[in-house]
Amino acid sequence: MTLTLKGFTVRGYRSLRRISYPVSQLDVFVGANGVGKSNLFRSLALARAAADNSLGRELAAEGLRSALWAGPRRRDEPTGLELSVDLAAAGAAGHFRYEVSVGFPAPTAGAFPGEPQVKTESLSYVTRARAHRLVDRKGASVMVRDGSGRPGDLDIDVLPSETILGRLEDPANHPELDQVRRTLLEWRLYHDLRTDPASPLRRPCVAVASPTLDADGSNLAAVFATLSQIRQDTADLDRVIDHAFPGTRLVSEAEGEARFALTYPDFPNRLFQAAELSDGTLRFLALAGALMGYRLPPFIALNEPETSLHPDLMEPLGEMIVEAARRTQVWLVTHSERLAAVIARSGEGAVRTVVKAEGATTVEGLTLMRTFRDEDD
Structure with missing residues (x-):
């Protein structure tokens, strides 16, 4: 317990x-x-x-x-x-x-x-x-x-x-x-999820069922694969990604190694691997993995998750945080008044x-x- x-x-x-x-x-x-x-x-x-x-x-x-x-x-x-x-x-x-x-x-x-x-x-x-x-x-x-x-x-x-x-x-x-x-x-306390070229977020990981994102995000691909292949339900994740990046679709696989990619509406037949994604896109996906995993930890703390994100992403990020708080406790430290306002408008939690x-x-x-x-x- x-x-x-x-x-x-x-x-x-x-x-x-x-x-x-x-x-x-x-x-x-x-x-x-x-x-x-x-x-x-x-x-x-x-x-x-x-x-x-x-x-x-x-x-x-x-x-x-x-x-x-x-x-x-x-x-x-x-x-x-x-x-x-x-x-x-x-x-x-x-x-x-x-x-x-x-x-x-x-x-x-x-x-x-x-x-x-x-x-x-x-x-x-x-x-x-x-x-x-x-x-x-x-x-x-x-x-x-x-x-x-x-x-x-x-x-x-x-x-x-x-x-x-x-x-x-x-x-x-x-x-x-x-x-x-x-x-x-x-x-799980998430701070400074790296998005540099050597970041664990950009690499494939061992294909093993992963209900919770590691603190450094190194099992992100396995978290996505767990939702798509073990839980076989990515409806909420797909909705959030489409809200953040309209027309974009997440594709994950887990054969030997787990990996993920995005398809964009302008290039529907091209898979953009994690190593190719922008810092902001990759960081948002990592936060989605942290907040929408198969099983959330009993307590999640986020320190300035808005770093490197476009201001327009504060709405979908705030909605993810509010939804996660219905499943677990969430502690958020932020500079973003816009993100705080999204959560305040939801009527959930204390700002x-x-x-x-x-x-x-x-x-x-x-x-x-x-x-x-x-x-x-």
């Missing part, structure tokens, strides 16, 4: 001094350049990285000093990064809360200089009455509860830069932790404006109680 993302909190990451956001089925974030919209997207990627045990590596690649909040701090405000996600099963009385904090190693720690270290990590089941701690890590000390609910110390070889979420793979004894990890691993106040990124109208002033009114 997959879990739905109900809330997300990040403190101390780049321009995100502290923000706690109530996630809905479709969240759209717009705002001027430099207000920190992409930091919201990247912090989601860090939450997923905790699940595949690459959180330390991701922060090291950014440079921990660069990744941390650089603004003023109160004396009691810790130096470090904190992430928290709330995940719930449909109809459940409570929800899971996964929290992790990362900072610099202690001077005596056996670590590389500046290497990110997990300071605390926990998984709780939260109800109105209480928060029941299932996993609790403080430095090298790790407490876990077994299947009967009894607490005990965990004897596991885990480095300070590793997460328990990504390291402890024991679904039989720790099913809740496994459920949270599997849910986060199924998330929010991202702003900066005293150097800190926030969402207009968001309160400290994880509600919005307009909703409170």
Whole structure:
């Protein structure tokens, strides 16, 4: 059973001094350049990285000093990064809360200089009455509860830069932790889908049933072939492509290798292979694969999907996003007011404006109680 993302909190990451956001089925974030919209997207990627045990590596690649909040701090405000996600099963009385904090190693720690270290990590089941701690890590000390609910110390070889979420793979004894990890691993965050000549989007791929587009788009041809040959239904995909490029038709095949091509109304007998397509056309097709696959992941995040697309493509792109949000949760960060307007006109989801106040990124109208002033009114 997959879990739905109900809330997300990040403190101390780049321009995100502290923000706690109530996630809905479709969240759209717009705002001027430099207000920190992409930091919201990247912090989601860090939450997923905790699940595949690459959180330390991701922060090291950014440079921990660069990744941390650089603004003023109160004396009691810790130096470090904190992430928290709330995940719930449909109809459940409570929800899971996964929290992790990362900072610099202690001077005596056996670590590389500046290497990110997990300071605390926990998984709780939260109800109105209480928060029941299932996993609790403080430095090298790790407490876990077994299947009967009894607490005990965990004897596991885990480095300070590793997460328990990504390291402890024991679904039989720790099913809740496994459920949270599997849910986060199924998330797909799409950013900078490459369209250069060497892009994976332009290459054939292994012909194997592919219900979901990979993060780099490398199985796009197989995603299309799965719709046409496994599901044997491309009506919605064909409609979107015709809306975006009138008279154009997608052709896919999967014999040994999966590949796709387009036919244009001016050249009905000529197949234009992926390697020949324009950057904008290829990017739109990749977004169609991400949003219209046979099986969508439990959560999709898109960062500036409008890049390299003609403005006239915002309508079909917006319609795809709205339709996808009826099947899964979608988080969209965009510069395009036109794209946001398409979604707003649909009446689906929430379109929010991202702003900066005293150097800190926030969402207009968001309160400290994880509600919005307009909703409170």
